[in-house]
Amino acid sequence: MRALVAGLVLVVAACSTPESGGTAPSKAPAPTGLKIEEVAGGFQHAWDIGFLPDGSMLVTERPGRVKLVRNGQVTPVDIDLTDVQVRGEGGLMGLVIHPDNQRFTICYNTVRDVRLVTFRLEGAKATKTKDLVTGMPSNPSGRHSGCRPTLAPDGTMFVATGDIAQARNPQDRTSLGGKVLRIDPETGEGAKDNPFANSANANERRIYTYGHRNVQGVVFRPGTDQIFSAEHGPDVDDEVNLLRKGANYGWDPSKGGTQSRYDEDVPMTDLQRFPDAVAAVWSSGTRTEAICQAAFWNGKLAITALKGTKLLLFTLDDAGKVQNVSIPDELNDRYGRLRAARTAQDGSLYITTSNGTDDKLLRLTGGV
Secondary structure, three states: OHHHHHOOOOOHHHHOOOOOOOOOOEEOOOOOOOEEEEEEEEEOOEEEEEEOOOOOEEEEEOOOEEEEEEOOEEEEOEOOOOOOOOEOOEOEEEEEEOOOOOEEEEEEEOOOOEEEEEEEEEOOEEEEEEEEEEEEOOOOOOOOOEEEEEEOOOOOEEEEEEOOOOOOOOOOOOOOOOEEEEEOOOOOOEOOOOOOOOOOOHHHHHEEEEOOOEEEEEEEOOOOOOEEEEEOOOOOOOEEEEOOOOOEOOOOOOOOOOOOOOOOOOOOOOOOOOOOOOOOOEEOOOOOOOEEEEEEEOOEEEEEEOOOOEEEEEEEOOOOOEEEEEOOHHHOOOOOOEEEEEEOOOOOEEEEEOOOOOEEEEEEEOOO
16 A cells, blocks of 8 residues: 555655645755765765864765775775674664764664764774764664764764664664664763653663654754754655654554554554654655755755655754755756765765765755
């Protein structure tokens, strides 16, 4: 049934209705004056980007490599990642550089778990300093691994995780799967003012929001306290969510714990089972975009799409409601699958392709 529905083709405006109903945002004209520079190529499933103060960048590759990009030249980082398990959607994933510009934290699958590990960078060599968080659940197939860390303006670290396609994880607050975590970037413990900070369970103390399926990125709207996430739906209903501290986002393939089977026919936001769950501010509806990382660029919320092979630009009102969506022609099925999206200090937007061979690091300017 869902496969039939997913086969229907609708324009972006028609498939942008939030799950709570209401008026669909309009399809906006694409931005003009967009310039795309191919900064570097030759990557394999380039997963995330981190900026260094000298203008160079670190790029992670899912097969378990970190590359240093400086002036268009790509140098492999000397780093021990022999414990990375690369399978399916799993492997080396997200990256975030610490404020000291010397350390970075990456997220990856091992044979036992998904974990956050911090390294210190010296030149093109990285040395491990800390297992920041271990024990995040991992599917042997790599399915729904998440996992992307991002530093918040208040200095905490937000971590987007996947539910690893296990039915009970999203609603189980003792599991780190299917969550957005908020942790201390030095200790890996839950931030002291988290919603469940008084819990006896260390995992629950790390949780900021729960009831997610496979969160691909978290971003903070400049000048506000608004936090947005991008999340994969099953074969429909990819979601953009406005995160609220301690909130449930309503994904429950266990149907209230009544079954162990991973039932993907449940709603992405099950408002009947969870009346207080937070509905998405945007849903792809019957399309499968497989939206990925989110970044704010030129005042808009920019989100990459894997299956959709495009960049989506969301115009938001002051409350965070989506007003319209535009798709730049220059990135609409021109480069294939788009994954990473990070805004540089100079205001340009960097994105990566994720096609598996000769993937690109792209720099976007203009587009206003």
